Amino acid sequence: MRFSKFYCPTLKEDPAEAxxxxxxxxxxxxxxxxxxxxxxxxLPLGFKCLSKVIKIVREEMDRAGxxxxxxxxxxxxxxxxxxxxxxxxxxxxxxxxDRNNRDFCIGPTHEEVITDLIRHEVKSxxxxxxxxxxxxxxxxxxxxxxxxxxxxREFIMxxxxxxxxxxxxxxxxxxxxxxxxxxxxxxxGLKYRAVEADTGQIGGSFSHEFMVLADTGExxxxxxxxxxxxxxxxKAEVVSSYKLDTTQSEKCANLQEVYTPQKHTVAEVxxxxxxxxxxxxxTLLYVADGKYVAFVIPGDRDLNEAxxxxxxxxxxxxxxxxxxxxxxxxxxxxYAGPVSLxxxxxxxxxxxxxxxxxxxxxxxxxxxxxxxxxxRDVSVTDYIDLVNVLEQDPCPRCGARLKFLKGIExxxxxxxxxxxxxxxxxxxxxxDGKEKYFVMGCYGIGxxxxxxxxxxxxxxxNGIIFPPSIAxxxxxxxxxxxxxxxxxxxxxxxxxYLTDKGIDVLWDDRDERPGFKFKDIDLMGIPIQVVIGKxxxxxxxxxxxxxxxKEVVKIPISExxxxxxxxxxNVWKEWGLF
RNA sequence: CGGGAAGUGGCGCAGUCUGGUAGCGCACCUGCCUUGGGAGCAGGGGGUCGCAGGUUCAAAUCCUGUCUUCCCGACCA
Numbered sequence: 001m002r003f004s005k006f007y008c009p010t011l012k013e014d015p016a017e018a019x020x021x022x023x024x025x026x027x028x029x030x031x032x033x034x035x036x037x038x039x040x041x042x043l044p045l046g047f048k049c050l051s052k053v054i055k056i057v058r059e060e061m062d063r064a065g066x067x068x069x070x071x072x073x074x075x076x077x078x079x080x081x082x083x084x085x086x087x088x089x090x091x092x093x094x095x096x097x098d099r100n101n102r103d104f105c106i107g108p109t110h111e112e113v114i115t116d117l118i119r120h121e122v123k124s125x126x127x128x129x130x131x132x133x134x135x136x137x138x139x140x141x142x143x144x145x146x147x148x149x150x151x152x153r154e155f156i157m158x159x160x161x162x163x164x165x166x167x168x169x170x171x172x173x174x175x176x177x178x179x180x181x182x183x184x185x186x187x188x189g190l191k192y193r194a195v196e197a198d199t200g201q202i203g204g205s206f207s208h209e210f211m212v213l214a215d216t217g218e219x220x221x222x223x224x225x226x227x228x229x230x231x232x233x234x235k236a237e238v239v240s241s242y243k244l245d246t247t248q249s250e251k252c253a254n255l256q257e258v259y260t261p262q263k264h265t266v267a268e269v270x271x272x273x274x275x276x277x278x279x280x281x282x283t284l285l286y287v288a289d290g291k292y293v294a295f296v297i298p299g300d301r302d303l304n305e306a307x308x309x310x311x312x313x314x315x316x317x318x319x320x321x322x323x324x325x326x327x328x329x330x331x332x333x334x335y336a337g338p339v340s341l342x343x344x345x346x347x348x349x350x351x352x353x354x355x356x357x358x359x360x361x362x363x364x365x366x367x368x369x370x371x372x373x374x375x376r377d378v379s380v381t382d383y384i385d386l387v388n389v390l391e392q393d394p395c396p397r398c399g400a401r402l403k404f405l406k407g408i409e410x411x412x413x414x415x416x417x418x419x420x421x422x423x424x425x426x427x428x429x430x431x432d433g434k435e436k437y438f439v440m441g442c443y444g445i446g447x448x449x450x451x452x453x454x455x456x457x458x459x460x461x462n463g464i465i466f467p468p469s470i471a472x473x474x475x476x477x478x479x480x481x482x483x484x485x486x487x488x489x490x491x492x493x494x495x496x497y498l499t500d501k502g503i504d505v506l507w508d509d510r511d512e513r514p515g516f517k518f519k520d521i522d523l524m525g526i527p528i529q530v531v532i533g534k535x536x537x538x539x540x541x542x543x544x545x546x547x548x549x550k551e552v553v554k555i556p557i558s559e560x561x562x563x564x565x566x567x568x569x570n571v572w573k574e575w576g577l578f
Numbered sequence: 579c580g581g582g583a584a585g586u587g588g589c590g591c592a593g594u595c596u597g598g599u600a601g602c603g604c605a606c607c608u609g610c611c612u613u614g615g616g617a618g619c620a621g622g623g624g625g626u627c628g629c630a631g632g633u634u635c636a637a638a639u640c641c642u643g644u645c646u647u648c649c650c651g652a653c654c655a
Contacts, residue, residue: 012604012616013590017648037647092654109655143579143653157655199655209655218654318652412655444655462615480614515615522615533614 022455023148038145038153048472066131077103079112106139119426133160149452158445170439189467196231207414211407212453226400234306252356252373264334266299285320291344301387337361345381416440464525473506480533
């Protein structure tokens with residue numbers, strides 16, 4: 001592509017609306033433009049990059065034997081009512097009516113549609129296993145779209161759905177996709193981790209997320225310093241043998257009221273009474289599917305609502321408001337405690353199992369209790385894992401220390417089991433002649449989000465540094481003196497040579513000053529720059545520059561053809577690509 | 579949905595407090611000049627200041643309402 005014929009509006013200044021680096025650079029380098037909150041147009045450069053990502057994803061999915069399909073964006077409400085998600089999915093599901101007043105939605109995901117398709121088409125175990133995928137537009141009406149392509153409302157997703165005759169087959173399909181995802185993210189050149197994850201709204205029995213490591217990531221991931229354990233914070237198990245720093249006495253003294261005026265928070269009580277936060281218990285009051293419940297957790301920990309939701313099978317969970325807290329405790333907010341509490345259930349974190357001599361709210365304004373013995377004083381409904389792990393906690397696998405990293409979720413694999421096939425009555429005839437439900441899995445990749453994530457991980461003060469595998473152009477030829485015929489002739493020869501090799505080249509043949517061209521090409525993140533100028537020609541050389549390492553080599557013109565391929569190979573190797 | 583900020587040529591901003599009919603930089607067009615890290619000079623085009631209503635002789639500026647965007651939180655494959 002000749003730059004003089006290309007359309008790529010670059011900006012010198014950061015757009016006011018962008019906060020994170022990838023968002024700024026995507027706009028500045030001319031890849032995307034915003035149409036509305038969370039809705040973006042892809043300009044030619046952005047579309048080229050997107051196409052490269054899609055190509056890799058498609059090649060790897062095809063290699064694994066998955067079959068590409070294309071499912072409708074507009075979906076009838078009936079399917080969603082059948083699966084139960086029409087009411088459950090919430091406002092993220094964009095709904096509308098057609099001219100006949102029928103309810104529809106724009107697909108945020110396609111489990112319903114694919115299950116409906118398969119239940120009508122696949123009748124025999126002989127047709128299984130089957131894995132169908134598509135790469136196209138999803139719409140989720142996010143409460144708060146943000147960070148450019150990171151959290152859009154409209155975005156491109158690769159979603160795949162596997163159908164197996166039994167659990168064993170389903171796990172095989174799952175592991176196959178797990179392996180495919182590793183291949184995909186390696187080929188793209190991302191630094192990432194696969195972590196154990198919560199299943200959320202999609203549901204199902206277990207899942208892994210693929211997280212690109214970046215400080216701006218929205219998710220916290222927990223990794224072990226010693227073994228391979230890695231998990232989303234939402235899912236990470238707290239080892240229940242973890243010892244609270246509590247002095248355990250054989251006998252615990254009786255509960256004793258203590259005056260704690262105006263001390264509502266754990267920090268305040270801890271300071272006022274001069275005791276460690278770990279000796280204080282927090283009692284958090286929630287409304288879970290219409291019932292009052294209390295969660296009792298160590299004072300130094302945070303409640304993990306995802307864990308509470310999934311282990312108690314709660315659909316709707318929210319904190320009790322001030323009025324409700326007063327109704328439950330009979331006192332002001334800040335003095336709730338688990339003793340004689342007027343709730344439907346009291347769930348105590350496993351870490352508190354058997355703990356004595358703790359401090360808790362007394363359900364009386366300005367008072368706390370000393371000498372709380374959980375077993376003696378609390379009517380515990382159940383002990384469950386309710387809190388987030390902390391850094392330095394022991395690894396649930398090997399006991400070594402855990403540490404936190406920030407990650408951007410770019411892929412997610414779920415083992416769904418029979419969740420959707422049962423809900424939608426999708427069955428086949430197995431070899432024993434009996435009807436059975438399909439055992440399903442689903443597998444998503446945020447294709448557009450990958451572009452953001454790649455930039456968050458690879459940039460410098462001059463702009464984007466694209467991995468060569470997804471760079472919109474792999475090589476840029478910068479002709480510095482376009483009025484010099486020798487420069488232009490050589491540039492054209494190089495351009496034709498590289499293009500004939502199937503390499504995507506941007507030839508900057510614009511009538512601009514050299515500095516202007518350098519700035520543009522750097523900003524756009526093109527991995528290899530070939531600089532051809534009068535100055536170099538006088539010495540009989542051209543220059544190759546590696547965008548990532550800034551390394552520049554001078555190559556005699558006669559050796560260009562062999563050297564460029566060698567240089568290119570080295571660039572790919574540096575990225576760990578092949 | 580709660581809290582905060584902001585809407586002025588394509589982009590980035592000033593002007594608003596203290597009303598008097600819109601300005602700067604970049605970009606764009608023309609010409610000259612320049613050419614190894616976003617050059618310079620000269621000339622030029624483009625906006626009735628998010629929208630609606632109100633106050634006033636007069637509103638970008640004051641008042642009311644509304645829409646949009648961004649940030650924090652809640653939420654979230």
